[in-house]
Amino acid sequence: MTQETPALIPISLLTGFLGSGKTTLLNYLVAQPELKDTLVIINEFGEIGLDHLLVAHSQDDIVVEMSSGCLCCTIRGDLKKTLKDITWRFAEGGKRKFNRVIIETTGLASPIPILHTLMTDNFIASKYRLDGVITTIDAVNGNQTLDNHIEAVQQAAVADRLLLTKSDLADAATLKNLQARLAQMNPSAEQILSQQGQVSPQKLLDAGLFKATEKTPDVERWLNEESYAQPAHDHHGHAHGHHHGHEHDHKHATHSHEDVNRHDDHIRAFCFSFDHPIEPHLFDEWLSLLVGFKGQNILRIKGIINLAGDDKPTVIHGVQHIFHPTVTLPAWPSEDRRTRIVFITKDIERSTIERSFTAFMQAQAIEQEQKAQRAQDGGKPSGAW
Numbered sequence: 001m002t003q004e005t006p007a008l009i010p011i012s013l014l015t016g017f018l019g020s021g022k023t024t025l026l027n028y029l030v031a032q033p034e035l036k037d038t039l040v041i042i043n044e045f046g047e048i049g050l051d052h053l054l055v056a057h058s059q060d061d062i063v064v065e066m067s068s069g070c071l072c073c074t075i076r077g078d079l080k081k082t083l084k085d086i087t088w089r090f091a092e093g094g095k096r097k098f099n100r101v102i103i104e105t106t107g108l109a110s111p112i113p114i115l116h117t118l119m120t121d122n123f124i125a126s127k128y129r130l131d132g133v134i135t136t137i138d139a140v141n142g143n144q145t146l147d148n149h150i151e152a153v154q155q156a157a158v159a160d161r162l163l164l165t166k167s168d169l170a171d172a173a174t175l176k177n178l179q180a181r182l183a184q185m186n187p188s189a190e191q192i193l194s195q196q197g198q199v200s201p202q203k204l205l206d207a208g209l210f211k212a213t214e215k216t217p218d219v220e221r222w223l224n225e226e227s228y229a230q231p232a233h234d235h236h237g238h239a240h241g242h243h244h245g246h247e248h249d250h251k252h253a254t255h256s257h258e259d260v261n262r263h264d265d266h267i268r269a270f271c272f273s274f275d276h277p278i279e280p281h282l283f284d285e286w287l288s289l290l291v292g293f294k295g296q297n298i299l300r301i302k303g304i305i306n307l308a309g310d311d312k313p314t315v316i317h318g319v320q321h322i323f324h325p326t327v328t329l330p331a332w333p334s335e336d337r338r339t340r341i342v343f344i345t346k347d348i349e350r351s352t353i354e355r356s357f358t359a360f361m362q363a364q365a366i367e368q369e370q371k372a373q374r375a376q377d378g379g380k381p382s383g384a385w
């Protein structure tokens with residue numbers, strides 16, 4: 001299924017733990033000329049709409065307050081309704097007044113349910129596309145927050161951009177430690193340092209497959225598979241895996257409390273490549289099985305797939321068991337026709353996924369051999385049965 005998505009309104013999801021600088025960032029961003037046509041949707045938590053006032057103050061006609069409480073719990077209906085309403089509430093003379101949306105989520109929750117809503121709701125998909133997830137991490141308290149809150153780990157793991165805030169306050173060693181830790185958890189997300197929310201909007205926006213201004217998707221940048229390590233090559237037809245976050249790293253973790261079982265010690269980030277085209281039905285079966293059994297623990301999966309019988313690449317993008325509708329790209333972005341899939345998982349080792357993939361690819365090899373044999377036999381019954 002081909003999707004020409006550039007006309008859809010990009011949505012950036014802004015997440016980050018309590019006090020990590022989301023509002024400060026938003027206040028800066030909405031004042032930038034590049035974002036003058038941006039509508040901000042803010043989740044209110046608690047009775048005092050401080051965030052709302054702050055942002056409303058800077059650009060009061062573009063803020064929608066979602067006041068029904070925690071975005072995570074009430075998201076599906078509310079977010080859908082809000083995204084529907086704003087297309088006419090913020091229109092003039094039949095023309096929409098915004099061309100981009102930022103949703104700020106509450107700092108206490110995992111952004112995953114929101115991602116699911118954005119990826120799967122038919123109405124939302126007909127008008128909007130997910131541009132990317134921006135996660136703010138407090139450079140001073142980030143390490144501690146990651147230690148103590150699984151939500152913060154989830155926020156970092158699903159990010160496309162990691163904005164390290166308060167870098168003016170952090171000492172160099174703490175910052176370095178945090179950066180290394182985040183790179184291990186989510187190698188492909190670009191890390192950007194900021195002070196008082198100041199950051200070039202271009203660094204945060206257009207983080208998805210499509211850019212607002214260009215028709216051709218930038219799949220290489222989106223997948224950023226190189227960040228997962230250099231390919232070790234073999235030609236034996238199984239998956240080549242590259243990974244971050246193996247046991248070795250635990251022992252040498254730059255963490256002062258060896259007894260603390262850090263949430264992100266459970267996170268793995270790795271990449272597979274596969275040289276040969278894959279039979280579509282086997283790929284579907286493999287993915288369904290994997291997601292069926294392990295979906296909860298797959299924080300993010302992105303890939304470009306070479307399906308047998310199709311000269312165009314297929315792009316997959318999932319968060320847990322929920323997948324964005326498959327996109328077929330108009331062409332391969334380069335000469336490299338390998339299937340490449342990147343994973344960020346919790347409590348799933350690379351070897352588990354590699355084994356399951358290899359098993360399916362062995363099934364494919366057998367299937368192909370049988371097909372070739374049948375062709376050679378000229379369709380004669382084999383007599384074996």
Ligand SMILES: Nc1nc2c(ncn2[C@@H]2O[C@H](COP(=O)(O)OP(=O)(O)OP(=O)(O)O)[C@@H](O)[C@H]2O)c(=O)[nH]1
Nearest residue numbers: 018019020021022023024107165166194195196197
């Ligand atoms: N020194 C310094 N302070 C910052 C920076 N960014 C944010 N702050 C301060 O940190 C505090 C929290 O920032 P907010 O922007 O309110 O954080 P938030 O993520 O919106 O917080 P919640 O809405 O509670 O989740 C505020 O007092 C900010 O002024 C920064 O880069 N440097």
